[in-house]
Amino acid sequence: MDKQTERLERHQVDQAAEILRRGGLLAFATETVYGLGADACNGTAVAGVYAAKGRPAFNPLIIHLPDLAAAERFGVFSPLARKLAEAFWPGPLSLVVPVREGAGLSSLVTAGLDTVAIRVPAHDGARALLSAFGGPVAAPSANPSGGISPTRMSHVLDGLDGKIDGVLEGGDCDVGLESTIVLAGEDVALLRAGGVTVEDLEAVLGQAVARPEDPDTPKSPGQLASHYAPDAKVRINARERRADEVLIGFGAVAGADLNLSEAGDLAEAAANLFDMLRQADGLARQQGRSIAVSPVPMTGLGLAINDRLTRAAAERR
Incomplete structure (x- = not known):
């Protein structure tokens, strides 16, 4: 029998965080799109995200945290990565950095890679949820894999009602596109275009940003060639x-x-x-x-x- 999807109002942040603590799946609004969140350190919960979305297990996930200090507990930030974080966080930028030793993340989050994608969202409700939960939340877009990303709570329910434990209402998403993803080490490479433009990145860095590689071997979320697809051609x-x-x-x-x-x-x-x-x-x-x-x-x-x-x-x- 399908599980019941609990629909939570914006003020019910603590109840939403409790869903994550008990290993449940929670959809929540960010400024980009609605994410489908799970405790990133709980392998069973993260597996539930893949199952609910029908997502290929080789496609890694972004973890969401409330601030840079929390992010540095899970990733190793080069000077360039820190510069970008300080310029664009909170906001629609995900940074792919080396996983910190002993971070405790589920291997399903990184899909076996030695890097992790991290984001600090700008949405007030998302940040309140992340602070209340107190840990990393793995959260791809809250829709069946390969489909159109959700920018309203009704979009989430259209695709995932009965497959997840709850939805924290957060209004319509302001940006409406997923985050920009960059690989940030000694150099910076664009892995996915998004809510922060390449021009903005290059203005902060004072140098060029390299462009994406082969999308059939994803090094970060959102790189599959066929993605965000409606049913119609x-x-x-x-x-x-x-x-x-x-x-x-x-x-x-x-x-x-x-x-x-x-x-x-x-x-x-x-x-x-x-x-x-x-x-x-x-x-x-x-x-x-x-x-x-x-x-x-x-x-x-x-x-x-x-x-x-x-x-x-x-x-x-």
Whole structure:
């Protein structure tokens, strides 16, 4: 029989933390997307995350902590990593750093790697939860693996109701895209574009950031080639709508069924992306169509938006 999903209001942080302490699965809001959290030191709980999502066990997880001091108990920070943490935490940046010896993390969190991805979220509710729990919380996006990431509590329940123990309500997610992930050691390499732009990273570092490697051998979360995918087939960089397509526009696009940002604002587009993919998928199912998406500039947040769209449009495996 399916478990009951407990729906908690924002003020019920202590009850939410207790779900994590007893090894349960809790969805909670961050500024990026809703995460599906488990005690990162409890292997059984982390295995439950993989099971609920149907996630490949070779795809590592991000751990979430309330501040840099807590993060340094689990990862070894180089001067460059610390510089980025001080500049962008709390916020939508995950740093991949060496695992600290004796950290006690489940091996399922790192997927057998000697590094770990760490983030300090900016969402007040998430930070309150992390402080109340008092340990690392492994939390990928709270949706079935490969599907569209959730930016509202209703999105979480659409995909995972009955498979998890609770959802801590936290409103709609402000950023609407997952965190940027960088490998931060003696140099810095971009592993996934996200809520912090490459331009922002390079401005703080005063040096270039290397670009991603082969997505079929993930060194961090979110690197699988087919990911963030609706059920309907997706065509990107569409300059016209075909008769059998639902069109998601960007900017001044005539005849679009939905529009990420009529004003051509990349921040607005990022915040709307996953919700509009869900809406378009619903329309496509009803009408027996596929999805087309207008071109989005490859600058600033556009890099992250195009990354998600490319993965959504990739051949399914």
